[in-house]
Amino acid sequence: ANHSAAEAASERNGMLTKPPGALGRLEDLAIWYASWRGTPRPRVERPQVIVFAGNHGVTAQGVSAFPAEVTVQMVANFEAGGAAINQLSRLAGAEMSVHALDLDSPTQDFTQGPAMDGGACVAALATGWGAVDPSADLLVVGEMGIGNTTSAAAIAAALLGGTGADWAGRGTGVDDAGLRRKAEVIDAGLAKNPWRAPMDVLCSFGGREIAAMAGAIARARAEGIPVILDGFICSAAALVLHKCDPAALDHCVAGHLSEEGAHGAMLDAMEKSPLLSLGLRLGEGSGAAVAIHILKAAVACHSGMATFAEAGVSDG
Amino acid sequence: ANHSAAEAASERNGMLTKPPGALGRLEDLAIWYASWRGTPRPRVERPQVIVFAGNHGVTAQGVSAFPAEVTVQMVANFEAGGAAINQLSRLAGAEMSVHALDLDSPTQDFTQGPAMDGGACVAALATGWGAVDPSADLLVVGEMGIGNTTSAAAIAAALLGGTGADWAGRGTGVDDAGLRRKAEVIDAGLAKNPWRAPMDVLCSFGGREIAAMAGAIARARAEGIPVILDGFICSAAALVLHKCDPAALDHCVAGHLSEEGAHGAMLDAMEKSPLLSLGLRLGEGSGAAVAIHILKAAVACHSGMATFAEAGVSDG
Numbered sequence: 001a002n003h004s005a006a007e008a009a010s011e012r013n014g015m016l017t018k019p020p021g022a023l024g025r026l027e028d029l030a031i032w033y034a035s036w037r038g039t040p041r042p043r044v045e046r047p048q049v050i051v052f053a054g055n056h057g058v059t060a061q062g063v064s065a066f067p068a069e070v071t072v073q074m075v076a077n078f079e080a081g082g083a084a085i086n087q088l089s090r091l092a093g094a095e096m097s098v099h100a101l102d103l104d105s106p107t108q109d110f111t112q113g114p115a116m117d118g119g120a121c122v123a124a125l126a127t128g129w130g131a132v133d134p135s136a137d138l139l140v141v142g143e144m145g146i147g148n149t150t151s152a153a154a155i156a157a158a159l160l161g162g163t164g165a166d167w168a169g170r171g172t173g174v175d176d177a178g179l180r181r182k183a184e185v186i187d188a189g190l191a192k193n194p195w196r197a198p199m200d201v202l203c204s205f206g207g208r209e210i211a212a213m214a215g216a217i218a219r220a221r222a223e224g225i226p227v228i229l230d231g232f233i234c235s236a237a238a239l240v241l242h243k244c245d246p247a248a249l250d251h252c253v254a255g256h257l258s259e260e261g262a263h264g265a266m267l268d269a270m271e272k273s274p275l276l277s278l279g280l281r282l283g284e285g286s287g288a289a290v291a292i293h294i295l296k297a298a299v300a301c302h303s304g305m306a307t308f309a310e311a312g313v314s315d316g
Numbered sequence: 317a318n319h320s321a322a323e324a325a326s327e328r329n330g331m332l333t334k335p336p337g338a339l340g341r342l343e344d345l346a347i348w349y350a351s352w353r354g355t356p357r358p359r360v361e362r363p364q365v366i367v368f369a370g371n372h373g374v375t376a377q378g379v380s381a382f383p384a385e386v387t388v389q390m391v392a393n394f395e396a397g398g399a400a401i402n403q404l405s406r407l408a409g410a411e412m413s414v415h416a417l418d419l420d421s422p423t424q425d426f427t428q429g430p431a432m433d434g435g436a437c438v439a440a441l442a443t444g445w446g447a448v449d450p451s452a453d454l455l456v457v458g459e460m461g462i463g464n465t466t467s468a469a470a471i472a473a474a475l476l477g478g479t480g481a482d483w484a485g486r487g488t489g490v491d492d493a494g495l496r497r498k499a500e501v502i503d504a505g506l507a508k509n510p511w512r513a514p515m516d517v518l519c520s521f522g523g524r525e526i527a528a529m530a531g532a533i534a535r536a537r538a539e540g541i542p543v544i545l546d547g548f549i550c551s552a553a554a555l556v557l558h559k560c561d562p563a564a565l566d567h568c569v570a571g572h573l574s575e576e577g578a579h580g581a582m583l584d585a586m587e588k589s590p591l592l593s594l595g596l597r598l599g600e601g602s603g604a605a606v607a608i609h610i611l612k613a614a615v616a617c618h619s620g621m622a623t624f625a626e627a628g629v630s631d632g
Contacts, residue, residue, distance in 0.1 A: 017393050018400055019381065019488035023602070024575055024595025065335065066630065073629040077333050082622025084334055091609075091616045172335040259340055276592070278610070279340025286339070293407075293609035294594070300407045306398025313389040314382065 001035040001250060008040030015307040025275070029253065029295055030302030036226045036251050037137065041303045044296045047094035048136035048225075049285050050216055051078055051085055052128065054209035055106035056147030057115065061185045063150040065173040068106070074144045075100045084282055085142055088289035092296075094140065099131050101208035108206075110154065110189040115206030121199070124208040128215025132223065138292065139220045139227045140255070141234060142285020143209040146172075149260060152236035154186045154205040156262065158196055159243050160269050163187055169232065169260040170281075198243040213237035221251045228295065230288035231258030231280065235266045242270050253295070256280060256287030317351040317566060324356035331623040341591070345569065345611055346618030352542045352567050353453065357619045360612045363410035364452035364541075365601050366532055367394055367401055368444065370525035371422035372463030373431065377501045379466040381489040384422070390460045391416045400598055401458055404605035408612075410456065415447050417524035424522075426470065426505040431522030437515070440524040444531025448539065454608065455536045455543045456571070457550060458601020459525040462488075465576060468552035470502045470521040472578065474512055475559050476585050479503055485548065485576040486597075514559040529553035537567045544611065546604035547574030547596065551582045558586050569611070572596060572603030 009031045014020065021027065034042050053075050059068045077083045078098045089096035101124055107115035116124070132139060145151075149171035156167045164186030168179060193204035202211055214237040220227045229238055229252050241248040254272035257264055259281035267274060275294045280287045308315040325347045330336065337343065350358050369391050375384045393399045394414045405412035417440055423431035432440070448455060461467075469483035480502030484495060509520035518527055530553040536543045545554055545568050557564040570588035573580055575597035583590060591610045596603045624631040 016400075017390070017398060018598050022488070022596065022598040023400060024597065026594060026596065026606075070630050073627070074333070077622060077627040077629055080622070080627065082333060082627045084332075084339060084617045084621055087616040087620040088613055090620075091613055172338070275594070276610075278342060278591070280338065280342065281340065282334050282338040290342075290610065290613045293613070294592075294606065296407055297404055297606045297609070300403040301400045304403040304406075305400055306393060306396070311389070311393040311396065311398045313393055314386050 002038040005038045005040055006031055006035035009034035012040055013302060016305040017308055017311050017313050023301055026298035026301060029298035033226055033295060033299055036224055038224065042299055043303060044138055044299050046136050047092055047138040047292050048133050049085065049089045049094045049096040049140045049142065049289055050131050051098045051142045051144060051284055052209035052212040053100045053103060053144040054207040055103050056145055056151060056207050057106045057109035058111065058150055058185060059147040060109050061111060063182045063185055064146045064171060065178065066146050068146045071144055071146045072103050083284060084286050085284035085289060088286055092289055092292040094289065094292060097131065099127060099212065101127060101212060107208060110205050111185055111192060114193055114204045116203045118203060121203045121211050124211035125215035128212030129219040132216050132219040134223045136225050138295065139216065139225050140230065140285045140288040140292065141213045141216045142230050143213060143233050143283055145207050145209045148207055148209065148233050150182055150185060151205045151207050151210060152233045153262065154189050155201055155236040156239060156266055157186060157190055158201040158205065159198065159239055167262045169262055198240045202240050210237045214240050217241060217252065227252040228255040228288040228291050230255055230285045231283060232260040232263045233283055235263060239266060239270060255291035258287065318354040321354045321356055322347055322351035325350035328356055329618060332621040333624055333627050333629050339617055342614035342617060345614035349542055349611060349615055352540055354540065358615055359619060360454055360615050362452050363408055363454040363608050364449050365401065365405045365410045365412040365456045365458065365605055366447050367414045367458045367460060367600055368525035368528040369416045369419060369460040370523040371419050372461055372467060372523050373422045373425035374427065374466055374501060375463040376425050377427060379498045379501055380462045380487060381494065382462050384462045387460055387462050388419050399600060400602050401600035401605060404602055408605055408608040410605065410608060413447065415443060415528065417443060417528060423524060426521050427501055427508055430509055430520045432519045434519060437519045437527050440527035441531035444528030445535040448532050448535040450539045452541055454611065455541050456546065456601045456604040456608065457529045457532045458546050459529060459549050459599055461523050461525045464523055464525065464549050466498055466501060467521045467523050467526060468549045469578065470505050471517055471552040472555060472582050473502060473506055474517040474521065475514065475555055483578045485578055514556045518556050526553045530556050533557060533568065543568040544571040544604040544607050546571055546601045547599060548576040548579045549599055551579060555582060555586060571607035574603065
C-alpha cells in the first residue's frame with residue numbers, strides 16, 4: 001500500500017460535496033483502494049474474475065449433495081457462459097477466465113492421508129499465481145469443486161482450532177445426516193493429518209483450486225491489485241496466507257458473508273468485515289462479483305464528485 | 317404484481333444451474349421483480365433516479381449542521397454533475413433528473429403550525445407523480461433539503477408513536493446539543509400539530525420534497541415500476557403511504573439501512589429488510605442507487621443463467 005496516495009485520497013475525501021463521513025464505508029473503501037493503486041483519484045476499469053476448479057478425493061466419503069462429475073459439467077457451463085458467475089462478471093464489466101486443475105486426477109481422500117503432496121500443492125499455487133493478469137486493477141477469485149466446503153472446513157479447523165462440527169456446513173445442501181457425516185469426515189482428516197503449519201494444512205486438506213486461489217491472492221498483492229474475497233472456500237484459501245503472515249491480506253476486502261454457517265468465524269479470524277450479507281452460498285466468486293459494484297460505487301464517488309470549492313457549496 | 321409471472325419466474329429459478337437457494341436473497345429479489353414487471357424473465361434496462369429538493373422553515377430552529385442555502389447550492393451541484401448521486405446514477409446506468417420544489421418559499425416552521433397547507437401538499441405530491449417516466453423499469457427517489465431529517469423524524473413520531481428523542485438523529489452531523497435541540501423541536505411540532513391521519517401528518521411536518529417522493533412512489537406502483545427505497549427521509553415518505561394502506565409498498569424494496577439511528581425502526585414498521593448496510597447517511601437516493609446493482613445482479617442471474625437441462629449438469 002502507498003502511504004502518500006492514502007493521505008492524498010483521505011484529504012480529497014474531506015473536500016467532497018457531502019457531510020463528513022456521510023458515505024460511510026464507501027469512503028474507507030475508496031481510500032483503501034487508492035492506497036493499493038498508488039493514486040489519490042483511482043478508477044476501476046479492469047476487474048478480473050478467475051474461477052478455479054478442482055476435484056476432491058474426499059467425495060468418496062459421501063460429503064456432498066451433488067455427484068463429483070458436476071465439477072467438470074459446471075466447468076463446461078462456465079465456458080459456455082451459463083453459470084451465475086458469467087452473468088455477474090459481465091454485469092460488473094469483469095474479464096472472466098476459468099482454470100480447471102487436473103480434474104481427471106482428484107486429490108487424495110484426506111481421511112486416508114494428505115490430499116496433495118508438496119509438488120502438487122506448489123503446482124496449484126503456481127497455476128493461481130500465473131492466472132492473474134498484471135494489468136488488472138481488481139481481482140476476484142472463485143471456485144468450483146464438489147466436496148470443497150469439506151476441505152475448506154477442515155483447513156479452518158486445522159488453522160483456527162475446533163472440531164468438524166464447528167466448521168462443517170450444508171454446502172450445496174446436505175441434510176442433517178449429511179452434515180453429521182461431514183463433521184465426522186473432517187475429524188477423521190484432522191486426526192490423520194496432524195500437521196498444523198499453514199502450507200502443510202493446505203497440502204493435507206486440498207484442494208488444488210483452493211491452493212490456486214491462495215496463489216492468485218498472493219500474486220495480486222505483489223502486483224498491487226486489490227482483491228475482493230468471496231465466501232467460505234475463498235476465505236479458507238485466504239486464511240492459509242493470513243496464518244503465514246497476518247499482513248498478507250491487507251490488499252483484500254471481504255465481499256460478502258456467506259450463508260455457510262462458519263464463514264463469519266473465518267472472517268473474524270482474519271479481521272475482515274463483509275461488504276454484503278445476502279444469504280449467498282454458491283461459490284464461483286459470485287458474492288465477490290456482486291461486491292465489485294460496491295467498490296466501483298465507492299471509487300466513482302471518490303474520484304468523480306466535485307469538491308465544495310469546485311461546486312460553490314458552503315461546507316457547514 | 318402479476319401472480320402468473322411470479323409463478324413462472326419461481327419455476328425458472330428452480331431449474332437454474334445452482335443448488336436450490338444458493339443465490340439467497342437474489343433469488344427472491346428476481347422473482348419479486350418479475351412479478352411486478354409481469355414477465356418470468358425480465359431485464360433491468362431503464363432505471364430512473366429522481367432527486368427532489370425542498371426547503372424547510374424549521375431550519376429557523378437551528379436543527380441542521382449546514383445553512384439552508386446549501387439546498388439550492390446542492391441543486392446546482394446535481395445539475396452540474398458533481399454530487400454523489402450523479403456518479404452513482406451514471407454507474408448504475410440510470411437516467412437522473414432533479415426537481416427543485418419552490419426553494420424560494422420554504423415550508424412553514426412546524427413548531428408554529430402545519431408546514432404545508434393542503435394545496436401545497438397536493439401540488440408537491442403531483443410534482444412527484446408527474447416526475448416518473450412511465451417507460452422506466454426501476455425507480456429510485458432521493459432528496460436534498462437542509463432540515464429534512466427533522467421533518468422525517470417528526471413524521472415517524474407522529475405515525476408510529478414515541479417522542480423526538482426516539483426519532484431524532486445526527487442528520488448531516490449535529491453535535492450532542494444539536495441533537496437535543498432537534499428532539500425538542502420535534503416534540504414542539506408534535507404538540508402544535510395534533511393530527512395523526514397520514515396525509516395530515518405529511519402536511520404538518522413537510523416537506524415538499526418528502527411529499528413529492530410519496531407521489532412518485534405511488535405513481536410507480538400504478539405503472540408497475542418497482543422501487544428501491546433510500547434511507548431515512550425516503551422511508552418517511554414511504555411510511556405515509558404505508559399508513560394509508562399497508563399493501564401500498566409491495567412494489568418497494570429497502571435499498572439500505574442508513575446510519576441515521578432510527579431508520580431501522582422505520583423499516584421494521586414497514587416490514588422491509590434492507591439490501592445493504594454500509595453506514596451511508598447522505599440521502600440524495602445514494603444508498604438506493606448503490607442497491608440498483610444488487611437488483612441488476614439478481615435479475616442478470618435469473619434471466620441469463622442456463623438451466624440444468626440446457627447445460628447438461630446433473631441436478632443432484
